[in-house]
Amino acid sequence: MRILITHIQELLQVRPKGTLKIAGSAMKKLPSIKNAWLLINQDKIEDFGSMETMPEIDEIEYDKEIDATGQIVLPSWVDSHTHLIYAGNREQEFVDRINGLTYEEIAEKGGGILNSAKKLQETSEETLYNESLKRLEEVIKLGTGAIEIKSGYGLTTEAELKMLRVAKRLKEKHPIEIKTTFLGAHAVPPKFKNDRTGYISHIIEEMLPKIAEENLADYIDIFCEKGYFSLEDTERILEAGKKYGLKGKIHVNQFNAIGGIKTAVEHQSLSVDHLEVLEKEDIEALKNSDTMPVALPSCSLFLGIPYTPAREIIDNNLPLALATDYNPGSTPSGNMNLVVSLACIKMNMTPEEAINAATINAAYALELSETHGSITKGKIANLIITKQIPSYGFLPYAFGSNNIDQVILGGKTIF
Ligand SMILES: N=CN[C@@H](CCC(=O)O)C(=O)O
Numbered sequence: 001m002r003i004l005i006t007h008i009q010e011l012l013q014v015r016p017k018g019t020l021k022i023a024g025s026a027m028k029k030l031p032s033i034k035n036a037w038l039l040i041n042q043d044k045i046e047d048f049g050s051m052e053t054m055p056e057i058d059e060i061e062y063d064k065e066i067d068a069t070g071q072i073v074l075p076s077w078v079d080s081h082t083h084l085i086y087a088g089n090r091e092q093e094f095v096d097r098i099n100g101l102t103y104e105e106i107a108e109k110g111g112g113i114l115n116s117a118k119k120l121q122e123t124s125e126e127t128l129y130n131e132s133l134k135r136l137e138e139v140i141k142l143g144t145g146a147i148e149i150k151s152g153y154g155l156t157t158e159a160e161l162k163m164l165r166v167a168k169r170l171k172e173k174h175p176i177e178i179k180t181t182f183l184g185a186h187a188v189p190p191k192f193k194n195d196r197t198g199y200i201s202h203i204i205e206e207m208l209p210k211i212a213e214e215n216l217a218d219y220i221d222i223f224c225e226k227g228y229f230s231l232e233d234t235e236r237i238l239e240a241g242k243k244y245g246l247k248g249k250i251h252v253n254q255f256n257a258i259g260g261i262k263t264a265v266e267h268q269s270l271s272v273d274h275l276e277v278l279e280k281e282d283i284e285a286l287k288n289s290d291t292m293p294v295a296l297p298s299c300s301l302f303l304g305i306p307y308t309p310a311r312e313i314i315d316n317n318l319p320l321a322l323a324t325d326y327n328p329g330s331t332p333s334g335n336m337n338l339v340v341s342l343a344c345i346k347m348n349m350t351p352e353e354a355i356n357a358a359t360i361n362a363a364y365a366l367e368l369s370e371t372h373g374s375i376t377k378g379k380i381a382n383l384i385i386t387k388q389i390p391s392y393g394f395l396p397y398a399f400g401s402n403n404i405d406q407v408i409l410g411g412k413t414i415f
């Protein structure tokens with residue numbers, strides 16, 4: 001199938017092959033072509049350019065034409081941090097927080113991650129698959145074209161495997177690119193209540209070999225945070241992951257800065273995610289590294305915690321990616337459009353910076369920027385076609401509105 005899109009008001013994020021991430025002041029630029037056309041061949045972007053230089057229409061071979069007059073076309077969002085596979089919901093904890101309990105207090109009472117783990121352990125693989133599939137289909141309609149999904153609500157070998165097998169089934173059944181991350185070290189389960197290091201050993205000796213044997217994970221994660229897992233635990237997990245070829249993508253600096261960013265960088269982690277609390281040393285550790293900082297603003301919105309200091313990160317010449325953190329406890333939303341809006345409204349990022357962070361830099365955080373995250377010849381044809389809007393700045397500005405008209409995934413119109 002060859003789809004020709006013509007009269008595009010503006011084609012965004014046009015990059016030469018080989019652009020893998022954008023850092024610092026370069027994030028303020030969003031290369032584009034006004035009044036453009038684009039040709040999709042099978043699942044790839046074959047060609048594009050300005051309407052003025054488009055070959056004669058009868059010289060182009062195509063099966064379907066989309067007239068995008070007044071509409072903007074951009075690469076699909078890449079969501080590099082989600083916990084999309086979960087059982088049940090936690091709206092009671094949401095109400096508890098409204099009534100004055102903190103996220104930490106709820107967790108201390110056995111709520112939080114342990115609450116989700118209990119629900120997940122009691123849920124069949126089939127139900128888990130069906131619930132997760134609905135969420136995946138929802139986010140695809142919201143413009144997400146590649147996604148990471150973590151385990152971490154199992155906390156037993158059996159339940160962690162169940163989560164990752166569900167992710168594998170989603171991968172096989174769906175056209176969307178899915179990367180999976182093993183997050184056994186998300187919380188200490190009741191069985192290991194007074195033996196956190198014993199649980200880490202259990203993860204390394206019991207869970208990890210089975211996950212690797214079934215080839216269920218691309219990356220490894222740990223919740224490096226006071227009251228959860230220490231720096232030493234983080235080093236052990238990252239080292240163990242390396243032995244199976246799993247790079248780190250870690251939860252760090254959500255509530256406290258305990259040095260996890262430096263440790264992650266020293267272990268060549270692919271990304272460090274959350275960063276609501278950031279010290280000078282953390283910024284220094286990220287300089288000259290290949291580790292992508294990832295901000296999760298809808299988590300800050302939902303929990304009422306600080307937003308990741310994007311300006312400090314970008315103004316220190318670092319790159320930044322944006323993701324949703326979709327999960328039942330801290331972010332029950334997988335909407336990347338909202339994330340892009342929040343980045344502008346609450347983190348002082350310009351629309352250009354936010355779109356770079358949610359496309360090419362997010363693709364880097366999943367090692368997908370050779371194939372995703374920009375309009376480049378030969379890349380996967382994952383596209384958002386907006387409704388008729390005045391300019392791309394309208395996307396973050398009109399927060400809460402759905403400005404998407406069509407989604408194309410792997411060269412196919414999804415809706
Ligand atoms: N902080 C750790 N993990 C998740 C939330 C987990 C939960 O509350 O269920 C997060 O990224 O916010």
Ligand SMILES: [Zn+2]
Pocket residue numbers: 081082083251325327
């Ligand atoms: Zn998370």
